[in-house]
Every structure is written in C-alpha cells, then in structure tokens.
Amino acid sequence: MFKIALIGAGRIGLIHAKSIAANKDSQLVAIADVFAEAAQKLAAETGAEARSVDDILADPGIDAVLIASSTDTHSDLIERATAAGKAVLCEKPVDLSLERALTALQKADATGKPVMIGFNRRFDPNFASLKAAFDKGEIGKGELLAITSFDPAPPPASYVKVSGGLFRDMMIHDFDIACWIYGSAPARVTATGSSIVDPAIGAEGDVDTAVVTLAWDDGRIAVIKNSRRAGYGYDQRIELLGSEGLLSAQNVLENTVQKITNAGALSAKPVYFFLERYMRAYEIEWTAFIEALKSGATMPATLREGVAALACAEAATQSVKTGQTVAVTPAMLGA
Amino acid sequence: MFKIALIGAGRIGLIHAKSIAANKDSQLVAIADVFAEAAQKLAAETGAEARSVDDILADPGIDAVLIASSTDTHSDLIERATAAGKAVLCEKPVDLSLERALTALQKADATGKPVMIGFNRRFDPNFASLKAAFDKGEIGKGELLAITSFDPAPPPASYVKVSGGLFRDMMIHDFDIACWIYGSAPARVTATGSSIVDPAIGAEGDVDTAVVTLAWDDGRIAVIKNSRRAGYGYDQRIELLGSEGLLSAQNVLENTVQKITNAGALSAKPVYFFLERYMRAYEIEWTAFIEALKSGATMPATLREGVAALACAEAATQSVKTGQTVAVTPAMLGA
Amino acid sequence: MFKIALIGAGRIGLIHAKSIAANKDSQLVAIADVFAEAAQKLAAETGAEARSVDDILADPGIDAVLIASSTDTHSDLIERATAAGKAVLCEKPVDLSLERALTALQKADATGKPVMIGFNRRFDPNFASLKAAFDKGEIGKGELLAITSFDPAPPPASYVKVSGGLFRDMMIHDFDIACWIYGSAPARVTATGSSIVDPAIGAEGDVDTAVVTLAWDDGRIAVIKNSRRAGYGYDQRIELLGSEGLLSAQNVLENTVQKITNAGALSAKPVYFFLERYMRAYEIEWTAFIEALKSGATMPATLREGVAALACAEAATQSVKTGQTVAVTPAMLGA
C-alpha cells in the first residue's frame, strides 16, 4: 500500500483523489493547498489529513506526491519532492518555461526518483487501442498523423492571460500524443494560428485556432488542429496513415440513439468535455503510476517526455510569431 | 439513509451490493444466502452482517429488501417481505409460474408496500434516451417496434433445464421493454422458435432462436428476435418506427477505433455481455428505486409490470407449441 | 444481339427500355401496350416499333419478351410467349392467384423456354455482396434472417384495392429475398398485420404494417417487417445472423455529409424510393438475363422461384386472417 500526498485540492485534485481511493494499492493520507480551507474540505471528505507541503515532504511515511497545484509551482515541487525521496505524478504542463523545466528534469534525474507527467489522454482506452494496434504493426510504418483537438468553449480571457498560451496550455496534450505515437520528439515544428473565436484571446497575444505541423528527420509528419471552440462538445480524434492502412480513434458520443425523420438522421454529439471523456483515463493513469511504482518499470509518461512536449510548444510559439519553421534541438529536449 | 438487506449473494447480488454502497442514501446492513459462506464472504467485504431471512424480515430497522436469490424463491420472498413492511426490489423474472406470480401480486398489493422488478435495461442510458425521445413525440405515434437481443454464447444445458425456457428467462427482458415503450401489455402474442444453436437445448424442450410478435388492439406491433448465440458479443438494439420517423438505439462498442486497410474498414465489436453493457444501468436502477422510496412515487418498474412480462412469456411458450396466436387476457395481467 | 420486345410501356417498362438500350447485346425492337399511344410514344423515343402482342409473338425474329404489363396479364403472357418460343423476363409478382401461377409454371416448363422473374433486389450491389459473403461461408450457417422493408409513403386506396394486398404486392420482394438467401422456400409462415398507417387501407381489407415469420424445417428462421410508410424514405435493410457472425446490408444514403452542432450530429436520410435505390439493380438484372440467355445457364431468378414467393404471400394472407401458422406445401410450390 503506497501512502500518497496530494498537493492541490482544486478540480483536478479532486479527480485524482477519487482515483487514489479507487486503487487498492494506494491510500491518500495527506492533502496540501495554498487555500487551507480547500485542503481541509477535501481531507474531511477523503479521510486524509490536511498538512503543509513542508510537512508532507519531511514525512518519511509518504511514498509519493501527486502535484495538482498551479503550473508555476510544478518545477519547484518536482525538485523538492524527488529530493525528499518521493515518487511524483505531476499534472501537465511541466512548466510554462522550457528552461525552468529543463533544470527540474536535470535535478529530478539526479535523484533517481521516478516522475510521471499526467498526460491522461495516453490512457484513454480508445487512444490506447489505436497505439497498441499501431505498435503491433497493423498498418505498417507510420507516415502521416493527424490529431484533432477542439474544446467546447473558450476559456475566459483572464485564464488565457496566465495560461502560457494555447500551445503550452492546450496543444501540450497533442504534442505529447504525437511524440508518444511516433516514439520520439520531432525535429521541426511549423505553426499557423489566429484569433478568430474570441478577440479577447487575441488581445492577450494568444491564438484560439491553430494548426501545427511536426516533422521527423525520416520523413514522418504529424499535424495538429486546435480550436478553443467546437460548440458541440469535446472533439478528440486521432488518425494515423501508415504504409499499410489508416487507424483512427473517433469521438465518444453521448449515446447510441439515432432518429431518422424527413429532416435527416440525427445522432448524438460527442460528450461535452474532458471530465466526461477522460474520467476513465484518469483512473487508468493512476493505476499505471502505481503499477510502475510496484514493478520499478519506467513510468508510462516520463518527465523527459513532459519536457519534449513543452519543447514542441516553445517551438510552435516561436513559429507562429516568425512564420518560420523552428528546429527542436537536442538541448531543448534536455539531451 | 435507507437500511437495506440483500437476499442472495451470487453474481447479481454482488453487483447490487456495489450499487447500494455507491448510493449515499442507502446502506447495506444485512445479507442472507442459502449458502451461509457466500453470505459471510460478501458481508465481510461490504461491512454488512450475514443474517437469516427470518431475522432480516423481523428486523424493524431494515427498510428494504433486495431479492437476488433463485427465481423459485421470488414470489415467497415478495409476499413475506411486503407483509413484514419492507419495500422490495426483486430480480426478474417474478416467477416461472404466472399463476404463482399473480398470487404474489395480489398479496403484495394488499400490503401497500412498493415492489420494483429489476428490469435493468429500462435504465440503460441509450434505451432511456430512446424512450424519452419517443415520449416527447419526436417520431409521432408508435407503429412498429423491433427488438434485437442476442446473447454472446448459449448457457449450459443444465442451466436451460431450470431456467423456465428462453421466453421466461431471456426474452422476459424484451417483453418488458416492449410493454414499457408502448405503455401497456399486448393483446396477442405469436411465437416462432427453434433449436438450431445447440441440440442440447432442444433436447430440454427449449428453443435457442426465436421470433415473437406482439400485437396491440389499436394496431401497434412489436417484434422481438432472440438468439442464445451471437458469437461476437452482446447484441442489444431497439428500433421503433413511428408515424413521423424511426428511433433506434444501437449497440455499445468496445472502443471507437477503426482500421482501414485493403481488407476493409474494421471497427470494434459490441461489448461482450450484460456486465459490460449494463453495469451503469444497474447503478441507475438502484438510484431510481431509492428515489422512488424517498418521494413515494410509483416504482419505475412495478410488480404488475413484471407480471405482464411473464404473461407475454407464458403466451409465447404456448404459441410456439401450438402454432397459434395466443391472447393475453386481463386475467393473465392480474386485472 | 438479342431482339427484344417490351409488353407494357408504363413507368417500369420505361426503366427496362433504358437497360435494354444500355446493353450492347440487346436491342429493343418492338413495344406493345393496351394504350396504343403509350406504346407509340416510347417506340418513338427508343427507335423501336409499336406492335400488337399477337404480332410480336408471331415474329420469329424476336428472341425475348419483357413483360411489364399489369399483373393480371402475366400468366397468360408467360404461357403465350414461351409457347411461341420466346425467352421471358416478367415483372413480379407472377400472378395474384397462386393457382393460376402454378398453371403458368407448368405450361412454361413444358416449353423448355427460360423465364426469369424481375426480382430486382437480388441485383442490388449491397444485397448481392451480402449474399456472396454468406455463400462463401463468412458467417457460417444461417440461423436468423431479418428483412426490413418500408416504403416512404402509402399508395392510394384505389391502388390497394387491385394490388392483391401487401403480401402479394410489396412483401413479395422480401419473400423472394428470404428464399434466395437461404436457398429454398420455407415450410411454415406466420403473419401479424394491422392497418395503422391509413384506415382506407384497412377498409379495403388490407394491412399496411406487418411482420411475417418464415420457418424452415431445419430450424432456420426469417422475419420480415413491412410498413407502407417510413416517411423519411425507402428503408431497405437485410441482417443475417449466422453461427459465426452477423452480416448486414444497410441503407443507401442521399450523401455522406454530416453536420454536428449543439443539436446533435445530422446525417443524410436513405434515398427516397425504389428508382433512386434500385436503378443500378435494374441494369444489372437485365445484364444477368442477357448473360443467362447467352450461356444457357439457369436464370438467376426463375419462374419457379416467383411461384415460391407467391406461395409465401398466399400463406401469409391466410395466416394474418386466421391467427395460425400456415404450412407451405409442396403442391403450393409446384413440386
């Protein structure tokens, strides 16, 4: 039984608390939050104890720390928790600053403690099935990967301001999916973006609609489409052309009902947002973390991979400003 | 908080135990089973107490009884539990004997205690969406209902022998769905059946493949197809033609992945069996029972409706033997 | 080059005239119709000659006769044309009277001339693909066949009056499909029907909504659903459960466009009616007739098979009246 501390008692922390409770090999024992009340409330609900971060890190009885606090605290907490001998599962993105994340990677690596980044989509059963079929060679060699990822509605401009921008905040997931499927980070990134959904997003210097192309040195290509507003729900699809066929993972729909009338055949929309779509993925993610802890195997989404996704985001951010393809250098990947 | 006793600690009892635990308004306090060990094991896992049926029924602290024991005990337990002042949720079918079930209905009605029959499919989100759309008039008046219901693999002949036959054991669900969608029991039943899947089933005097047509006096028709063996999984679909269109509820598939190669476009199969397909339905069913207890509203699947489904099964059993259409009389419905 | 005479210059005759013209091995040389003007008009358009039936049958230069006149003339014309040494393609149904059709079968057989019945659906590329896959054993042994066949809108009561009823006029196609797929006629027929779409149809003693179950002696079952009004178009589907899987042929849709909005995902309806759905099937049917003429092979839909479909219709008509299962005897099949 692994004793777990949760840092961050917000919406995503709550989801993780449920997964920790549902796993027979983990127990949530401590919760910290900058808002003491939030920590106390969740602690009361879960039977855990509200404690300070210092206290948690100093406690040798705690095996692992789940970091679900604000992004600007991630690197610090990864460094401190690994230095304190804890295993870590940290929410994405690693950091808004690639430089800072690289330092955290270096320091955490030095401790030898395992750090997993919460790329929940890898654990979506549909995406995982696609990946498994691809890895078994069912469509031969990968050539052209296309990821569609649309949110249902744009966030408020106040959120956009501190988010690090669409590439670091939203497309970070898709960069990770692309690197995960192909098994390595791309060599070059080319981005096109605009603010057409909400002018307030453009006023913050960000984009709300973007297409990013990733290129590998052996000729493989990936293209990611993002929009902050699909309107009809959460549109999350992957399509991979290989030398012997096409694999796709389609959306999860609200139900299987169809109505055919004179107006046409009406089916259900995709489920509304990430909680509906990825609830099961969060549970599986946590199980995968615990299984890796138990077996000592490499984490199924490493800190280094979290840095790679951030390097893609960094490159895309530059590319969309300059209109030029940007190289993803070994240094950007912490190599 | 309703205190619940569970009678029957087998596979289906286990499912219900989870639903009871997951509902914040119910608590599983007692478990009885003819195999004392089974009751004790489940009691240990759930924090309930293993007790005898007599003991449970005599305990004024128990509000409701969930009957998940073998079918031949249902009528007795419904009568005794309601007489003891308990609300009841009883698994389907009510009984293998329509006559016996009618007596239980009469006695339970006399107590005024609510009895719900566990027609879990009504609570499947897909079927419930279809029903809701139909009730809102989205396809006008119902005219021709078609239900497809195939199990993945036939049961052993030993099970068939005591099952009451395909109509009482398996198609009972579909009879209920038909009556539920149209809002009343049919006037006439016509059945065709054969034993083509497994000769051992035929040797028991049962069929493994059947088509039953139900007719209402106003001209509405329903047709049910059953097979004990689909092979590819659990095939559970509804299709309703109305005066203004067609509503259908399709299967739930294992995932959303598609692979297109030179051999064609390969998608996932339906999920394998009822646990995969209806787990969520069982949870919702229990919630609906508790909500009805709280509000005093009519149960969302009454004992009388359980008797109606059994009357259809009785009629179908006769029809398949005689090659004649069989009337469903008011007496058969307990009217 | 086969010289063809067309008897019947109505809507369906016109379709056949196009198919005859499109085939490089056939030439339409003569057209007869009880309305001389209709024959002359179509003759002018096609370069054929308007002639009397007597004249056509007496002309040794004419190889084959396509009978597309009213149903009550079919048996006579089949007998006369074969007696005159012509090959025949006759529209369905063979006759409204099974007895009359049996006589025609006997007489035509005695001439040794080939007679094909225009069961166009066998030549629909989708249905033909399903049949081919089944015949290759892709789903093992056939067990439960389900045919859905809904017209978009009911015919006028005046048509119903002379149509021979839904079973002979509309379901005749589905009886043929069932016999074609299973490779033989059923042993027993059980029908349920009502007039719920249009009371005027009921007033003529006919049904507009019906479910018919066919049973074979080895346990195979087929069920056919018919409605005179789907409203949304022509609903034509086949679904066949075998010992190793399920084959289905779905509807042909107007287009492949889908619109997803907050209201759901809207796709196209099935194409409107038989001309849209089966135009290609009519062309292939004609080609198949010509190919059989050239090779001397058995016709791909024989007069005997036309009689079998009519025997099913006769049995269904009796069954719906009596509420009893009706046997299809060897005598009814002309055996």
Next chain:
Amino acid sequence: MFKIALIGAGRIGLIHAKSIAANKDSQLVAIADVFAEAAQKLAAETGAEARSVDDILADPGIDAVLIASSTDTHSDLIERATAAGKAVLCEKPVDLSLERALTALQKADATGKPVMIGFNRRFDPNFASLKAAFDKGEIGKGELLAITSFDPAPPPASYVKVSGGLFRDMMIHDFDIACWIYGSAPARVTATGSSIVDPAIGAEGDVDTAVVTLAWDDGRIAVIKNSRRAGYGYDQRIELLGSEGLLSAQNVLENTVQKITNAGALSAKPVYFFLERYMRAYEIEWTAFIEALKSGATMPATLREGVAALACAEAATQSVKTGQTVAVTPAMLGA
C-alpha cells in the same frame, strides 16, 4: 445544341466524351490528338470527326473546345481557342508555370470568352452538399477547414518527373476546394513535405506526403493533407469547423455491407480511385458548363480561380523548400 471539339483523346478525354454525349444540349463533333490514331479511334466510337487543332479552331461551327491534352499545351490552347471565339473547358492545372498561366488569363480575359477549369470535385454531390449547407449559414462563420486527399497508390517516377510536383499536380484540387469553400484565395501558405512513400519520388526532388496550411487575413485557416499512397483506396474528405458547428463530407464506400464476427465489425473500403468516386461529378461538371453557356452566367470554376489554385501550389513549392511561410500576393493572383 452546342457543337463541341475535344482536344486530347486520352483517358480523361474519353470520360468527357461520354459526358458530352449524355447531355442533350451538346454534341461532340471533332476530336484532335497529337496521336492521330487515338483521335481516330475515339472519333469512330463517338461519331465525331478526327481533325487537327488548327482546323477545329478555324471552324465557325464549333462553339466550345474541351482541352484535355497534356498540361504543357493548356495555356497555348486557352489563348488560341478564346481568340478564335470559342468557349473553353480546360482540365486542371492551368499550367505548371504560374507566370505562363497569368499571361493566358490576361489574354483570355481580353477576348471576353468564358473559360472554365475542370475542377471536378466541386461537382461531387457530397462536396456540393457540404458547400451548400455552409453557404446557407448552417454552421455560422468558417474558421478551420481540413481537407484529406490521399491517392490509393503512387504514380511511377517517370510521371512524377513531368508532373510539376505534388503541389501542382495533386494538391491543386485541394487548393481549389479550399478557395472555393472560403470564397477567396489565402494570404499565406506554409508547407511541410517529405518523401516517405517512395524514394524514387524524392529522387526527382518531389514529395509524396505533405501538409499545407493556408491562412486568410481575417484569421480563417485551412489545412490540406496529401499522400500519394493510402493503399486502401481513394480517401477524399472535407471537414469544416464553423462558429456554430462542424460540417464534414465522408468517403464514398464500395457498399453498405457490414460483417460482425469475433474479429470485429468489418465494413467496405472507400471506392478505389477518381473514376469510381468522381464519375458522377464529371457528368455534373459538363452539365454545369453547358448551363453556364446557355445562360451566360459566370462559369462555376473560372480560369482566374484556376490561376489562384496554381498560385497556392507555387507558394507551397517555395515554402517546402525554404521552411518559411510564403505570401500569396495580388500579382500572383493576376489582380
């Protein structure tokens, strides 16, 4: 009745000859080809006369010229035919040289004769339905357009050598579709490409797999994916995200049959190539040309639009070489 001359009696010329014959308002009277035999053969089959180009252009009885000869002859023939007072339908692309095409545009415009470019995909009923729904405002304002366009198998390297490259030869269709849907040419083009399918294509300096992003000044984006090899058939899809929803046009499949077995649910592939997919589109294209000739309306795909697609191809060709976004200037569009 318009008298038509066809220049180019190859594969695509043959398709057009059929469309001309099928239209009651057009008659194919003359055919020219650099291979006299090809012209004579097709002339014999169609009842037209094999003539020289000079002869055709000098004949005042010929109303319109359909140019289906090799790409390097297009600009010359457009100029000469319009100068001779003929209306023109010219196959895509206008030219391999944007500069040369711009001259042809200028000269043809000066004659005032209508010139249509054979962008057949605009006339595909599925794409046309999508466009019509978008133009009616069914998904609000267009924001992010995605076009997938994969050929089944790569062409031989000998073809690639003279093709002008993937952008001018293959993606030219997709550039046109993007401009057509959005109603104008983009401001900027960014391309990523590689030769991963066939090294022989890379050896010719061309790419076989590419992603191109088009950006409009108001923030609209389009992205086009091309591969020379899908393997499973011709993959031709459009997906358009608007402010109020998503419109898509999916592939046309070989048939509607589905087989569900233990191995999954197998459906048909997309039809194999452009002849199967776009045969109907070619017929409609020709009808649209004739209708525009009759009414005097603007051609439904103008020479100026053909130049715009070529300008996109030119920009993409530069972008893929330089790794930079390339502007599409007014001069490139002939403005």
